[in-house]
Amino acid sequence: MSYDQLILTFGLLMGIAILLYVILDGYDLGVGMLMPAADAQEQEIMVASIGPFWDANETWLVLGIGILLVAFPKAHGIVLTALYLPVTAMLIGLMLRGVAFEFRIKAEGWHRELWNWLFWFGSLMASLAQGLMLGRYITSFEAGVIYWMFGLLVGVSLCGGYILLGATWLVMRTEGVLQRKAMIWARWGLLWVLIGIALVSIATPMLSHTVSLKWFSFPETLPLVIFPIAILYAGWCVLMGTGRLLGGERRTRSRGKARDWMPFASAVIIFLLAFCGLAYSVFPYIIIDQLTIWESAAHISALEIVLVGVVIVLPFLLAYTIFAYRVFRGKVSKGLYE
Amino acid sequence: MDNPDLLLLARTQFGINIAFHILFPTLTIALAWFLLFFRVQYARTHDAAWLATYKLWLKIFALTFAMGVVSGITMSFQFGTNWPGYMLKVGNIAGPLLAYEVLTAFFLEATFLGVMLFGMERVSTRLHIAANAIVAIGSTLSAFWILALNSWMQTPAGHVIVDGQIIAGDWWQVIFNPSFPYRFTHMMIASGLTASFVVAGLSAWRLLNTPTDSSALRTLRIGLVVAAILAPLQILVGDMHGLNTLKHQPAKIAAVEALWQSGKGVPLVLFAIPNAQTQHNDYAIEVPKLASLILTHDLDGEVQGLDAFKQNTPPVAPVFFAFRLMVALGMCMLLISWAGVWLTRKKHPPRWLLWIFACFTFSGWLATLSGWMVTEIGRQPWLVTGVLRTADAVGKMSEASLGSSLTAYVLTYTGMLLAYMVVITHMAGKGSAVAARSRMDKS
Numbered sequence: 169m170s171y172d173q174l175i176l177t178f179g180l181l182m183g184i185a186i187l188l189y190v191i192l193d194g195y196d197l198g199v200g201m202l203m204p205a206a207d208a209q210e211q212e213i214m215v216a217s218i219g220p221f222w223d224a225n226e227t228w229l230v231l232g233i234g235i236l237l238v239a240f241p242k243a244h245g246i247v248l249t250a251l252y253l254p255v256t257a258m259l260i261g262l263m264l265r266g267v268a269f270e271f272r273i274k275a276e277g278w279h280r281e282l283w284n285w286l287f288w289f290g291s292l293m294a295s296l297a298q299g300l301m302l303g304r305y306i307t308s309f310e311a312g313v314i315y316w317m318f319g320l321l322v323g324v325s326l327c328g329g330y331i332l333l334g335a336t337w338l339v340m341r342t343e344g345v346l347q348r349k350a351m352i353w354a355r356w357g358l359l360w361v362l363i364g365i366a367l368v369s370i371a372t373p374m375l376s377h378t379v380s381l382k383w384f385s386f387p388e389t390l391p392l393v394i395f396p397i398a399i400l401y402a403g404w405c406v407l408m409g410t411g412r413l414l415g416g417e418r419r420t421r422s423r424g425k426a427r428d429w430m431p432f433a434s435a436v437i438i439f440l441l442a443f444c445g446l447a448y449s450v451f452p453y454i455i456i457d458q459l460t461i462w463e464s465a466a467h468i469s470a471l472e473i474v475l476v477g478v479v480i481v482l483p484f485l486l487a488y489t490i491f492a493y494r495v496f497r498g499k500v501s502k503g504l505y506e
Numbered sequence: 507m508d509n510p511d512l513l514l515l516a517r518t519q520f521g522i523n524i525a526f527h528i529l530f531p532t533l534t535i536a537l538a539w540f541l542l543f544f545r546v547q548y549a550r551t552h553d554a555a556w557l558a559t560y561k562l563w564l565k566i567f568a569l570t571f572a573m574g575v576v577s578g579i580t581m582s583f584q585f586g587t588n589w590p591g592y593m594l595k596v597g598n599i600a601g602p603l604l605a606y607e608v609l610t611a612f613f614l615e616a617t618f619l620g621v622m623l624f625g626m627e628r629v630s631t632r633l634h635i636a637a638n639a640i641v642a643i644g645s646t647l648s649a650f651w652i653l654a655l656n657s658w659m660q661t662p663a664g665h666v667i668v669d670g671q672i673i674a675g676d677w678w679q680v681i682f683n684p685s686f687p688y689r690f691t692h693m694m695i696a697s698g699l700t701a702s703f704v705v706a707g708l709s710a711w712r713l714l715n716t717p718t719d720s721s722a723l724r725t726l727r728i729g730l731v732v733a734a735i736l737a738p739l740q741i742l743v744g745d746m747h748g749l750n751t752l753k754h755q756p757a758k759i760a761a762v763e764a765l766w767q768s769g770k771g772v773p774l775v776l777f778a779i780p781n782a783q784t785q786h787n788d789y790a791i792e793v794p795k796l797a798s799l800i801l802t803h804d805l806d807g808e809v810q811g812l813d814a815f816k817q818n819t820p821p822v823a824p825v826f827f828a829f830r831l832m833v834a835l836g837m838c839m840l841l842i843s844w845a846g847v848w849l850t851r852k853k854h855p856p857r858w859l860l861w862i863f864a865c866f867t868f869s870g871w872l873a874t875l876s877g878w879m880v881t882e883i884g885r886q887p888w889l890v891t892g893v894l895r896t897a898d899a900v901g902k903m904s905e906a907s908l909g910s911s912l913t914a915y916v917l918t919y920t921g922m923l924l925a926y927m928v929v930i931t932h933m934a935g936k937g938s939a940v941a942a943r944s945r946m947d948k949s
Contacts, residue, residue: 220620223575227608227616230582234608237586237593238601245590249901252587256911259580260918266576267922270569274929469673470598474605481609485617492617495625 174475175465178239179454181478185235187443189228190298191333191436196222198334200265200291201327202353203284210346211284212503215269217341220496222269224489226262238474242464243454250309251301254319258297265290273503295330299323306446307375308456318371325364329439332357332406336432339410343499347428351410354431358406365399365442372449378457379449395445402441405434515908516588516900519915521882525875526919527581530574532874535649535694536701537567538642540728541622545638549631555721563705563725566930568623573926575616580915589889591899596890598673599665599680600655607651615644646694653693657686659890660881661754672893684754688747689881695740696877698732699839700870705729706846707867708934710860715935717854726863727850733843741836745800751881752801755891757815758884761825763797768811771795777830780822785812820886828879835873842866868927 169177196218203211237244248255264286272283303319335357338350373380383389409430452460465471541563548556582604585593593600621629621637629637658664664679665672674680706729712722752759759765764780764787765772774796778787798807812819842862849859889896 220624223571223619224613224616226575226579227613230579230612231608233582233586234601234605237582237597238605241593241597241601244586244593244597245901248583248586249590249903252903252907253911255583255587256914259576259583260914262579263576263918263922266572267569267925270572271925271929274565274569274933466601467598467668467671467673470602473602473674473677477602477606477609485609485613488614488617492620495621495628 169475171465171468171471172462174468174471175239175461177475178235178465178471179451179461182232182235182239183443183447185228185232187440189225189232190443191439192221192225192228194330194439195333195337195432196225197265197291197295198330198332198357199337200287200334201295201331202334202338202350203288203291205353206346206349210349213342213346213500214338215272216503217338217500219269220492222266224492226266239466239471240454240461240464241466243459243461246455246459247305251304254297254300254304258294258301261290261293261295261297263290265294292327295327296323299326302326306372306379306449306456308458310375315375318375321364321371322368325361325368328357328360328364329442332361332435333432333439336406336410336435340429340432341500343501348414351414351431354406354410354435358403358435361438362399362403365438369396376456378453382449392445392448395441399438399441402434402437406431406438409434509905512903512905512908513897513900515905515912516903517896519908519912520584520588522912522919523577523580523584523915525878526923527574527577528874528878529871529923530570530577531645531649532693532697532700532871533704534567534570534574535645536697537563537570537704538638538645539698540701540705540732541567542635542638542642543728545635549635555724559721559725562933564623565933566708568619569926569930571615571619573922577919578612587903588901589899590901592889592894595894595899596659596665596672598671599658602674602677603651603655603658603681607648607655611644611648611651615641615648618644649693649697650690653690654681654683654686657689658683660689660885661685662890662893685747685750688743688750691743692740692747692877695736695743696870696874698736699740700874702729702732702736702843703839703866703870704868706733706843706863707865708930710855710863711867711931712934713855714857714860714864723850723854726855727847730843730846730850730863733839734847737836737840737843741840744836749801751884755885756810757812757819758825758881759801760810760812760815761820761822761884762829762880763801763809764822764826765797765809765811766813768809768814770798770808771806772797772809772811774800775826778826780826782822818887820884825880825884828876828883832873832876832880835869835876839866839869839873867931 199214199218203214206214233244236247268283268287268290272280272287275283300319300323303322304315306322307315307318332354335350335353339347339354342350373383383392409427450456452462454461454464541560544556544560544563547553548560618637618640622634622641625637626634658680661684663683664674664676664681666675667673706726709722709726709729712719713726716722748759748762763772764775764778766785766787771794773792773794775787776791776793778790778792781788795805798809799805801807801809812822846855846859846863849855855863885891887895887897889899
């Protein structure tokens with residue numbers, strides 16, 4: 169494998185790790201943000217639905233940042249120095265929610281209320297900060313009010329996206345009243361995320377010349393229209409999926425078993441498409457207009473030794489992740505430790 | 507680097523973060539093996555008391571693990587935010603070691619933790635025990651990689667310089683660098699001691715609440731026996747580790763001994779206040795020739811003092827005091843565990859003894875932290891000995907953002923640590939109350 173192919177492989181791996189992180193931790197951050205909308209009993213079930221997974225979900229963040237660190241050390245320093253404050257906010261948010269998650273199970277009375285509140289607050293803070301990081305990243309960390317406003321817009325949109333993931337996750341993993349509530353949350357989340365994607369898509373080419381060139385050099389870029397169309401179609405699937413489930417017994421019976429995983433799968437596809445769109449806009453830069461992945465890559469010896477590890481370990485990792493999800497498949501009907 | 511305040515702030519922040527983080531893995535690494543033992547005992551005997559013990563410690567484990575995960579994520583970011591020069595200079599060595607840690611260990615433990623915590627009714631006994639064993643192996647493996655990297659930074663080996671870049675010439679030498687076997691063993695035993703004192707201390711706490719709790723008495727004895735075996739081993743390994751340091755990082759040992767001038771037949775300083783201005787120890791209490799005897803196994807052996815290393819010396823006072831605190835704690839732990847095993851072997855321990863165990867619950871943490879302070883402050887001014895100075899690796903953030911984030915971190919950590927200690931003692935107390943109630947219901 170040549171050096172260039174190696175670098176490209178690592179770019180791809182980093183993308184996959186970040187995408188998996190966003191989807192996997194996205195649903196549990198979304199569930200965290202939805203906590204105040206549910207009653208005490210439902211909160212127990214919501215927490216139980218993510219309990220066995222959240223530790224491993226956050227590990228993907230470490231892998232993503234780890235690959236940035238290992239494969240693209242020059243970019244790692246620049247990105248993290250530029251994103252210093254949002255990164256700090258995200259880390260504190262993740263810390264609060266992580267420990268609040270564990271503490272709330274063991275607490276009673278007002279203590280539990282306090283941890284619930286911190287769990288919600290930490291989830292919100294981490295999601296908002298991640299969106300802000302993305303927004304700052306897209307605009308190459310430009311200073312100025314307008315760029316920070318854009319960052320906030322992305323932050324708020326990402327919260328909508330995580331709420332969509334969290335709500336559709338609950339549609340898949342719960343039943344009864346909570347499931348119906350989750351369907352309504354999912355529809356709100358969908359509206360929110362579609363507006364967010366639209367606004368971000370309008371603002372991005374206005375703020376970034378490089379991205380605008382990538383998008384609007386007709387007619388070569390005409391096939392890109394597939395992205396918004398596909399996203400709208402996936403959104404339609406979320407709407408239909410929840411609608412069919414909400415539609416009650418009669419229609420369900422006539423159309424066969426309602427597929428409760430459909431909305432979640434569609435939400436994942438929305439994230440996948442948005443992510444591919446982003447990757448297309450940025451490539452081959454790792455920091456737009458400043459540094460390409462080729463310029464920032466580590467020495468070939470470091471890439472080779474890590475690739476060996478990845479190739480050996482990844483199949484096992486995927487296998488036991490699937491195994492863990494299979495162990496906890498099916499509907500969640502009671503709290504943890506009950 | 508021309509801004510000493512920024513360097514100090516960056517070091518303080520990273521130091522606080524890493525000190526906070528290390529508390530939790532130190533406990534979980536060995537606690538995972540304790541849990542495996544409890545789990546196997548339950549599977550073997552079907553005794554409900556073992557199950558209750560397992561479940562109580564499982565909850566404590568989950569909490570501790572979560573604290574470790576979230577503070578560990580912070581660490582992975584602070585490499586980049588605080589020390590961008592580090593990855594630039596030695597990224598080709600440090601990167602792969604960290605990557606292997608995440609790939610082979612972190613995912614393994616985090617994924618099987620879910621099965622271990624919540625899967626008891628969902629998988630077979632054999633599979634559940636396997637999940638528990640995998641978590642234990644994963645966390646030990648994780649320590650292996652991290653300590654390999656840390657040891658390489660202390661005693662670099664196996665690297666070559668090609669086109670101005672530092673790359674690995676021989677990975678085997680990089681990983682099994684001169685100080686690694688000693689540091690790894692020392693840290694693993696430290697983890698074992700920390701966990702056994704937490705097990706014994708919280709069990710003592712339970713017995714103070716509910717003196718009739720027989721399962722708490724059983725875990726108290728287990729904790730004490732493990733501690734009694736590990737404490738003398740640790741002193742032995744610690745001595746070997748010290749001799750290894752003398753060979754490879756003599757400046758660190760000079761700081762540990764507060765030995766300002768090189769000489770033959772140097773005394774062991776038991777206590778003093780090292781004075782960096784006068785290069786002298788104030789109020790020193792010394793034993794003649796003992797340092798030479800310990801370090802060179804010869805009464806008149808020559809030992810290098812701080813003057814032999816010119817500017818490349820660490821600050822003496824923190825290293826000197828941290829080392830003495832660590833040794834003192836180690837001796838106390840040895841004494842308490844041996845006395846404890848002897849005094850609890852047949853009869854129920856008296857309340858005053860239980861109080862001592864309870865007070866020493868977190869003594870392992872203190873000893874571990876002081877040990878790390880010795881080794882990390884002791885290798886200054888180097889980040890990677892002879893290769894990279896700490897001052898050359900620091901990032902270019904503003905003092906304001908470093909200061910404000912430092913404040914935010916300190917507040918969060920203090921809150922988390924307090925909550926953690928209150929909650930686990932509370933859980934231990936409640937565990938006993940539940941056990942007592944169910945016994946009363948039966949009779």
